[in-house]
Amino acid sequence: xxxxxxxxxxxxxxxxxxxxxxxxxxxxxxxxxxxxxxxxxxxxxxxxxxxxxxxxxxxxxxxxxxxxxxxxxxxxxxxxxxxxxxxxxxxxxxxxxxxxxxxxxxxxxxxxxxxxxxxxxxxxxxxxxxxxxxxxxxxxxxxxxxxxxxxxxxxxxxxxxxxxxxxxxxxxxxxxxxxxxxxxxxxxxxxxxxxxxxxxxxxxxxxxxxxxxxxxxxxxxxxxxxxxxxxxxxxxxxxxxxxxxxxxxxxxxxxxxxxxxxxxxxxxxxxxx
Numbered sequence: 001x002x003x004x005x006x007x008x009x010x011x012x013x014x015x016x017x018x019x020x021x022x023x024x025x026x027x028x029x030x031x032x033x034x035x036x037x038x039x040x041x042x043x044x045x046x047x048x049x050x051x052x053x054x055x056x057x058x059x060x061x062x063x064x065x066x067x068x069x070x071x072x073x074x075x076x077x078x079x080x081x082x083x084x085x086x087x088x089x090x091x092x093x094x095x096x097x098x099x100x101x102x103x104x105x106x107x108x109x110x111x112x113x114x115x116x117x118x119x120x121x122x123x124x125x126x127x128x129x130x131x132x133x134x135x136x137x138x139x140x141x142x143x144x145x146x147x148x149x150x151x152x153x154x155x156x157x158x159x160x161x162x163x164x165x166x167x168x169x170x171x172x173x174x175x176x177x178x179x180x181x182x183x184x185x186x187x188x189x190x191x192x193x194x195x196x197x198x199x200x201x202x203x204x205x206x207x208x209x210x211x212x213x214x215x216x217x218x219x220x221x222x223x224x225x226x227x228x229x230x231x232x233x234x235x236x237x238x239x240x241x242x243x244x245x246x247x248x249x250x251x252x253x254x255x256x257x258x259x260x261x262x263x264x265x266x267x268x269x270x271x272x273x
Contacts, residue, residue, distance in 0.1 A: 001026070004045045006061045007053035008033055009106055010134050012164040014256050017238050018131055019108040025167040025242050028152060032165040062115070063132040065105075069124045072097045079215045079236070083195055083208055092213030092236070097121040103214065105130040106255055108239055138164055141263040144184075144232070144270045146170060146250055148177055151242045153232070153250060155260060166260070167242040169235070169251040177250065177272055182226040184268040187261050191222040191233075214254050221257040225270055232270075233257055 002020040009015060013033040016025035027043040034041045037052060076096055080086055094100040098121040102109045107130065113119075115129045138155065141163065145154040148170045155164040171177030193210040195217075214220045219234020234254035235241060241253055252260065 001045055003050060003061055004030065004053065006131055007050075007057055009131075010057045011053065012138065014164070014166045014253070016167045016241050016253055016256075017108045018106050019111045019239075024151075028150065028167055028242070029165065032152065032154075032162075036162055057134070059134075060132050062129050064127050065130045067097070067101070067121065067124050067126045067128060071101060071104075072122050072124050083210060083217065086210045086216070087208040089211055091211045092216040094214060100214075101128070101130070103238065103254055105133055106253070107131055136259045136262070138259055138263045140265075141260070141268060144260070144264065144268060145273055146177070146232075146270065147273045149273075153252065153256075153260070155263060164259070164263075166252050166256040169241055169243075171249075178227050178230060179272050181269060181271045182230075183270060184223055184264050184266055185226045186224040186266060187264070188222040188224065189258070189261065190220060191216075191218060193217045218249075219251075219257060220254040221261045223257070223261050223264065232260065 001022055005015045005018045005020070005026055008029045009018065011033065013029040015029040030045065030049065031041045031043045039048065039052065075093060077089060077093055079092055079095055086092060098109050098112060101121055102112045119126060119128055139157055141155040142158040143156045145156065146168065147154065151168050151170055153166045153168045154162050157163050190212045192212050193216045195208040195210065197206060210216050215236040217236065219236060221234045223232040225231050230249055232250040232252065234257040235251045238253040241251060
């Protein structure tokens with residue numbers, strides 16, 4: 001299972017958080033890969049799937065990594081759950097070095113710790129075992145499809161070929177995502193979050209500005225859409241992607257949102273299916 005998750009991540013079909021376990025996001029990624037390669041859509045890990053994945057990417061699955069001074073520099077902060085308290089913080093950074101390292105290598109914190117029992121992740125120079133990530137080579141994306149029923153975001157090139165898929169949290173029954181076609185209006189790395197209670201029956205009763213950081217409500221990236229108030233963005237809790245509801249926007253893991261943001265530009269078409 002771990003091999004499948006790591007290789008799927010490398011070939012552009014994100015399983016979300018890599019944790020070595022089969023779950024709905026991994027099954028979605030397997031089906032997306034099988035569909036793209038003309039294979040039977042079983043959603044299961046088997047010899048044919050692993051052979052196909054390995055034929056596209058070789059190299060170790062796990063590598064040794066030396067924790068850097070930057071990894072432990074912080075500042076780390078305990079992030080409160082309510083937005084009013086969050087608005088009092090100067091930055092919504094990671095809560096610990098382990099959280100930052102887990103996101104850096106697309107892993108769950110629990111899996112990172114299981115690979116490195118007893119390790120002090122706050123000590124620079126310590127060598128740990130992590131997923132062997134590979135740099136993204138996602139080409140320019142001409143269209144983004146957001147499949148609400150499948151909780152999936154698909155990135156397509158100019159020829160209509162799917163070049164990446166991501167697990168997503170897409171609205172809810174109470175707060176549905178929009179329908180139809182719009183476009184990317186702007187891209188904001190490391191965005192602040194602005195809360196306006198007007199027209200909302202949830203959240204605080206006053207305007208709030210929440211500082212930037214990977215743990216703010218929209219995570220580390222905001223892709224602004226042409227419908228006011230809607231965007232594709234990151235998350236403070238990557239393990240919950242595809243498993244909880246949103247307030248209408250499209251939520252990805254921070255690393256998936258960052259990858260997609262690098263491949264789109266203002267004017268890129270976004271279609272809600």
